[in-house]
Amino acid sequence: MCDVSVILPVYNAGKWLNECLESVFQQVFKGTLELSVYDDGSQDNSLAILEDWKDKLKNKQIKCCLLKGETSTPKGVGYARNRAVEKSSGRFLCFLDADDVMAKERIQVQYDAAQEHPEALIGSGFHREPPGSTQRYTQWANTRTEEQLVNQIYTSHGPTIAMPTWFCSRKQFDNVGGFSEKGKGIPEDLIFFYKHLDLSGQVTRVNADLMKYRYHPECTTFSISEDTIWDLRLERFECKILAHWSHLTIWNAGKKGRKFYRSLTPENKKKVIAFCDVDVKKIQKGIYIYEESKEVPKPRIPIIHFRKAKPPIVLCMKMDLTGGNFEENLASLKLKENIDYHYFS
Template sequence: MQAGGYPAAGAIGPARAPAQVSVILPVHDAEPWLDECLESVLQQDFEGPLELSIFNDASKDKSMTIIEKWKKKLESAGILVVIGGHDSPSPRGVGYSKNQAVAQSSGSYLCFLDADDVMMPQRVRLQHEAALQHPKSIIGCQVTREPPNSTERYTRWINQLAPDQLLTQGVPEDLLFFYEHLRQGGAVVRVDRSLLLYRCHPGAATHTILETTIWAHRVRFLEEQALPHWATFTIWNAGRQGRRLYRSLTAGSRRKVAAFCDVDENKIRKGFYCYEDSQERPKPRIPVVHFRAARPPFVICVKLDLTGGVFEDNLRSLNLQEGRDFLHFS
């Protein structure tokens, strides 16, 4: 949930009191999930004025029929419903739809909801209470995955992050919005209760975002926010991901890489990594050392929760402080 303050767009008719919270709901061909999603809006126990702002992004199924049916139910329960959309031949994307739903909303706070997800009845109330206590923060929550065995590591990771790790490790789907929020001095707070059923399925909007696009934005943010504070640093992982990060850096950032570190004896025995595609002469040869011989700060390119705790134990043994001595990039 995030503070909004956006005016309603194109409103016609008698003036109405603005909502305290607007639920922002982009919709595209969401027929299989909409009934359960909209039922969860109806079941919210939030007592302040609540608005549902829907933007239909060129749905070709029965989404609009379902929306019109639920509009009557929701409004009879005192929930304002604003519906926008377009019927162009092609959808314009989830980001566009969210922006349009925000523009037509009236709430002071925005609560983002995907059409294939389900809110627990306490979600709006608890996140709104947290937003009032932390007015410069994006408010998250723990989630439950559906089906339960999908993305087990990811779900466990996001639900167990400590408060300070929400900034050092958190990588949300809405990456550009999140990064700009941090640039403006914002913070991130999580309500430590599972308030959202988060569905994983092949048609989810998450799958439409290219991994290479996300990677590029993450690298640029790393170079903008962290690397300027370090004269040199070590990349923890001399394998594929660590080398990929090195190659993705600007030339100036690459020159700050003092070494790669690893536990793989074969990589350590070779002694160096040579960046063959470099235009520099001679080509850079970066030392590869055991992690205990490496010097912080580290950019860690090792995935968590994959080694039975061995990597995590190795990291803890160094008694380092996250954010100061290392950052996760995995």
């Protein structure tokens, strides 16, 4: 058994793989390290690159376990990660994607953090390549407080710590049961993240930039439907939050707020007492009529100014899009996050 296993799923990653593996080789880590790779049916030169690196890594006392899928049909990143974990021996697991690059101190810094937080899923700061990609997401992910890492888990951004920066004990991974293996289009990281929280797992982040996180058209993110993620978030939100509320106000009388209302179960729709907004035209309209409803008469929901909103409130607003106006308006109400309001943006 070694101290840390780097878990690396690979699929047609030849254009990035040398830089990724170089970052494994350059790690400054005091413990024992291994690299466990599962190639999920690559058709490019990924396998050849991996074979070339085995001896080089071995010369630095980094064991390399290389597995190849039995078919040329990829089974998905969740399947690949699970197979790589199964063949690894580390007490801790460091997750890495083949198109990303680690800072040389990443493993040591997160390993040290894991000694203090043995039951945590540990993330880190990151920067995007090319620079400026997904600027709002990057800013959000790198600046959440410890409380927000647990409170803001229902936004469209997904897990509050970026998956390629994850580090955890093998025990925590086994407690969750690994990643979903349903294949392409499944947000296996979000499913794992929610299960981890359900098992009283902790979430923390090392506040250091330890990862070059690439953004490109071949990212796994683009294979996942927004509707799939929406449905997963909503199911959990209704179960964990709305089930305990007798009423709620939806902040946003526009497209996203109305979509949230229409997506609710009939029971939770009846809990909505108002939409709130700052748009004068929407407020003057006064009422949102749920035309698609089969009820007679059709539900009519008041639209009010945000200052008249009665908590608890569901914020169906995207952050950092109004030059700070939304955030200032919210702060002016002096409400408490996770008590008086939740984000579902």
